[in-house]
Amino acid sequence: MPPPDPISDPSLISDEALVAACLAGERDAFATIVERYQRLLCSLAYSATGRLSESEDLAQEAFVEAWHQLPKLSEPGKLRSWLCGILRFKVSRRRRADDRQPVHGAAPIEEIPEMETDDEPAAERVMRAEDQALLWQALERVPENYRTPLVLFYREHRSIEHVAVALDLSEDAVKQRLSRGRKLLQERMLSFVEGALSRSAPTKVFTLGVLAALPEWATPAQAAVAASGAGAGVSGSAAASAAQGGALAKTTAAAGALASLAGFVSAGLGLRASLDQARTGNERRQAIVMSVVFVGVLLAGLGVLYGLRAGALAALAEESRFAWMVAAQIVVAAIVVLYPLGLSRSLRAERRLRTAERLRDPAAFAQARDRAGAATGSYRSRLTLAGVPLVHFRFAKAEEGDGPVVGWIAGGDRAYGLLFAWGGVAVAPVSVGIVSGGLLTIGAVSFGAVSVGTMAVGGLALGCAAIGLRALGWLSALGWHGAQSGGFAVAEVAAQGRVAWAEHHNDATAHVLLNGESGGGVDGMVLALLAIATVLTLVPVVYYARGVRQRFGKSE
Template structure:
């Protein structure tokens, strides 16, 4: 049995002590060995193979071999050189087996794909295949004698002392080899290589992967199921991305049907032109914001060293959108009401039909049945005139709709609301604000959308969360975040994955939100159909 007392700082424990504890079956001690030397072994393997995934596989195999053969290590204080020997043996065997040089194993620029699978570790998500090919095409021109210290230098926090210690060289020798290696590299690719090597450094998930594959000693210490959490987290991430996209598309579909309804409600050429212009302004304005977020995301990937600035810019743009969007929509709706009244005065002949009279039964429906003095259903099908009040009922629909249960409209407020701007408990819309918020821009305790802000925020492009944030682009949170560009105390680490993951309910919950987003289109489609049936007619010239 190993002690339950917490292990002291990694820097205070010698290799010999870690070896002794590992031989006693202490996996935590062996994890410290992996943490201490994973960067060294991965760097040496990469310097020989030129492939990130293959280098990490070789390093993992070396650690697994070390675990099995640890009892044969006669001088534990020489652990580092022993591990390097195991790795070099595996690299040599790989070369003999494949009969290929490392340069031939590297992919060509033409074969480089777009972006690696989102199921790979987050470090690999940020490294495109094309970037890896360019990186190796530069490094392959450096002889191995100079390449090893060059790779180690940028992966060991730019420390000459660490490189000299790892390779058993003097610091002067390391400096000479670094200078020669830098000289061989072309100046135009040097900065790129440095940044790419930093981003390819193995992190916590490498250690977790080694520990998950370790065979058991007699009476071993049980490990935490972080690997399983990571797998579930990957599935949840993909499902969340799909849900965010569906919620965004639901908002677009709702806007298209709203445009058709507004055109059916128009009675004069001027009204029709105003509807098209206003809808286009709002639609393309929203599209412009989304394009801006996408460009910020692309910029962060292109200029990785400036990713924090791009992430901050994305969140600032989000806050500006949340303010500007509702103001612009409310002003547009007010203008349309004033235009209807002005056109009714200027062209009374175009409003002689009974259904076009203010308060006509064709223009709106209000149920006779009331509950607590409020109509069960109140729906407006015609464009309101200036001064007309919003519709109000248990179920409400119109340009401005207030419902005690459900509301749909350009501006909708209800426990369950759907609209261009929706406010409530469960909200779906272009801009949705609620406890559970789904939409193009989502704000809420649980927010899911193309862009989102909330206590827990999930997004396609950018997420700003108080507790957690998860996104395919930017994720900023006070506690944990998962994203290609993540800013949080726990960003893209095992803690973030474990906290964001809910193996039993996470994916199912998100799937439910996908279904909700799709179901909200049913009342929207019904309303558009009812408007066309009641109010649709050709505009008189």
């Protein structure tokens, strides 16, 4: 039998010969190159992009580019690796580009030979698209160094030899990667199916949807009569979302408003106490400016967050919403960091001004109660525990050289308590202040294991804006385990909010993780914290302001 004729069997023609024929202007030779390597390039592109149509576009672009660049190919025997290099460059550039790059130099459409088509029904095309989506959802979970051999193996008619040659690997290496890739694919697909099925199970959201769809204060018989005369209905899922979203918005709005009450009440009564303590016009002006600035910063911050929330809700693209969300978190972080620093500087300025005013206007401090170190300026209980007074309050304005107030129960511009503290800066296991720190903390900006405030940071954080392991905020919540908000909700695990970002966000899994199977969540704890916040804020602040007024508010 005579040997096969290379002309009749193009597979026997070497790459070198095909390149030489292409350089001589033979388009059929390039067609042979395309047929020889099209499966390889399409497979590599698909492994990188996960989209069949895009992978074919990229492979076509690579072949067209190769046709134009053939004169620059110095080693025709390395045609395959050269083509793969062009494709990888195209893939890299496509990933960086927002718009798809056109195929340059393509022949006019009328010159392209008519190809056979299969007029499949629309339903089958949809099913094929769904199959492709599911296929990539499974494959993209496999690392690319294992995914590429898998794609090539099944596209190269299960030929380990072809895969090894295409990837410049040994056959043993290909076998190992295929084995590992199949195992990973099985694990990822099983995990995907398990997760999808668990998330699809009906939860409390379903119950809320059913109840929300029922007419209020109506028996089943009355509802049937009403339904017979009504022409419209409510979707169960939509009702569930509305019920859940409405409840969440109301809870977080109430939480934020009442949590903020701590900061604003402290600021208002603190201003009155500062005015009572003031002895000169400069001190009174400083007290007013400080109160306006610190309350204004909080109000301005909340206004910015509200505006960012509105912008995010108006944005349609997910990327745009993410940008609004990042901006909101930057605003919250800036206030949380800069507010305590600004307060600390302002308190130092108050102390310096008091010392300077004594020297400038001694007559203003002529009364006994206004002399430095006067007994009326503070209260220290005789009873002590471990050498620390049980109660220690400073009622006079602090001066340069004065340290913080320290006691089991402490109050003043800077108060450190072993049990409880109230002040401009308050640090104690239970603390209430403009800036507070401890275990249970309440204030304009608070840091604690359980933190309640306009800006709250802690293990469990509750406020207008909250940052914590578990965060609940009216406008913004940034949490590790979970975040719930009527605005932005960002978390590692679960988040519920108008604009949410987490592994599970605004879905049944997030609802269960954040609220439990019963749907109760932290509502009961929230109400308890709010009650504690109100009591702990009003009682010591009112007592302190009253004490200042009694001692310094009226002339003798």
